Amino acid sequence: MATSSFYGALLRRQLALALRRPVQLLNPLLFFAVVILLFPLGLGPAPDTLSNFAGGILWIVALLANMLGVDSLFRGDFDDGSLDQLLLAEQPLYFVVLPYFFVHWLLNGALLALLAPLFALMLGLPARATGVLVLSLLLGCGVMTVLGAIGAALTVGLRRGGMLIVLLITPFYVPVLIFGAAAVQAAVAHQPAGPYLALLAAMLSLALGLGPAAVAAALRISVDS
Amino acid sequence: MFAPDAPSIISDDMWSLFHKLGSPPWLYRISGSILRWLLPIAVLGLAVGATWGLLYTAPDFRQGNSYRIIYIHVPAAVVALAGYYVMAIAGAIHLIWKMKIADVAMMAAAPVGAALTFIALVTGSIWGKPTWGAWWVWDARITSMLILLFLYLGVMALHEAYDNKAAASRACAVLALVGTVNIPIIYKSVDWWYSLHQPASIKFSGASTIDPSMLWPLLVCIISFYALFTCALLGNMRVAILQRERRTSWVRRLAVETG
Numbered sequence: 001m002a003t004s005s006f007y008g009a010l011l012r013r014q015l016a017l018a019l020r021r022p023v024q025l026l027n028p029l030l031f032f033a034v035v036i037l038l039f040p041l042g043l044g045p046a047p048d049t050l051s052n053f054a055g056g057i058l059w060i061v062a063l064l065a066n067m068l069g070v071d072s073l074f075r076g077d078f079d080d081g082s083l084d085q086l087l088l089a090e091q092p093l094y095f096v097v098l099p100y101f102f103v104h105w106l107l108n109g110a111l112l113a114l115l116a117p118l119f120a121l122m123l124g125l126p127a128r129a130t131g132v133l134v135l136s137l138l139l140g141c142g143v144m145t146v147l148g149a150i151g152a153a154l155t156v157g158l159r160r161g162g163m164l165i166v167l168l169i170t171p172f173y174v175p176v177l178i179f180g181a182a183a184v185q186a187a188v189a190h191q192p193a194g195p196y197l198a199l200l201a202a203m204l205s206l207a208l209g210l211g212p213a214a215v216a217a218a219l220r221i222s223v224d225s
Numbered sequence: 226m227f228a229p230d231a232p233s234i235i236s237d238d239m240w241s242l243f244h245k246l247g248s249p250p251w252l253y254r255i256s257g258s259i260l261r262w263l264l265p266i267a268v269l270g271l272a273v274g275a276t277w278g279l280l281y282t283a284p285d286f287r288q289g290n291s292y293r294i295i296y297i298h299v300p301a302a303v304v305a306l307a308g309y310y311v312m313a314i315a316g317a318i319h320l321i322w323k324m325k326i327a328d329v330a331m332m333a334a335a336p337v338g339a340a341l342t343f344i345a346l347v348t349g350s351i352w353g354k355p356t357w358g359a360w361w362v363w364d365a366r367i368t369s370m371l372i373l374l375f376l377y378l379g380v381m382a383l384h385e386a387y388d389n390k391a392a393a394s395r396a397c398a399v400l401a402l403v404g405t406v407n408i409p410i411i412y413k414s415v416d417w418w419y420s421l422h423q424p425a426s427i428k429f430s431g432a433s434t435i436d437p438s439m440l441w442p443l444l445v446c447i448i449s450f451y452a453l454f455t456c457a458l459l460g461n462m463r464v465a466i467l468q469r470e471r472r473t474s475w476v477r478r479l480a481v482e483t484g
Contacts, residue, residue, distance in 0.1 A: 225392030
């Protein structure tokens, strides 16, 4: 099979798998909404408090949504054996995992980022920060998808990987959260958010350059064991 | 994988050392003789450094006597971070050359490093009470150490979770290497995030802000902690080697010889 059609077919397959379960598509968004609901209940409904924390809250919830979703990134294909087939394919695994990243980012990152303004409004985030929030989530969810995929690939062969993956990848998410939340804070404080967004973009480049190698190595280990 | 006749910057002697390092009985023997002199040195050095630092240095003009915890806190923190790199390098060697002993070294380093990180956190928290007035301050370096503790615990938990121990070692090596790339980024980002901590007191370039009379015992303590780390690492490795090789003839012979 020609290389380009191979990756095209893989991408279409990933999208088709996701789109055939529309209810599951909604899960990350519902998670986002439900957890956001908890914050006013826990912190109190005072608009000042909430708008102070809004950027951080939205970022933390997006991080959790990404982390929960990434756990199942390779699980289905591992269970039904398609992953073994992909490992045998002549195309390098380094590139084979990229469609997985893209579809996960699209459904657990980009979709969240586009819906985030609604929740930002509900939490009282100043309107001037909305654009930066969306941009930072678009970039940051890309980084988190790659980093989370490493954890997912390492734990896909384990029966109880769910809690473990949180321990494994949370430390790696720290810089993304710091710069993502800082970008929103900067926009709220009338300061330029560009440097933070640039740092997130730099992290995304680094993650896309090195991450697939780590994911490929981890997948081989998981399938071999 | 590596042809011996290929032109190489590594001499034949180094290759033979490399092959010997891959041999469990050789490593078991040599680590025993290393421990016999290194352990007394480590304990003696720690006793000298701690006594010197605790009894024979002047109190700090601002912090009084409370600063003396530096003689435990700083060495533990320094070696805890170095331990991660020991673990990651051992993991890399295991992944690249499939050396049998490297994954033993990697998994032996993890609990020692985690323990040192924990010591650094506890002593830092005790030091923080008189200095900052709180047991826990979300300061950049404390937070980084907490993240380091989670990195160590993650490696240990991942190893525990795999039934197939050969796969567990390779998975942990990948995780440790990913951590190595991430640690500088995490440290820098947490640094930017917040800093309440006093700036680093020992600088290798430029003048130290610590008085030489306080610096010398601190250096003795740091070197002793490194020695102690090596001893614990070798001790852990010896136990793991015996466990893994318990069915081989050399271990049986050893058991008969030592009774």
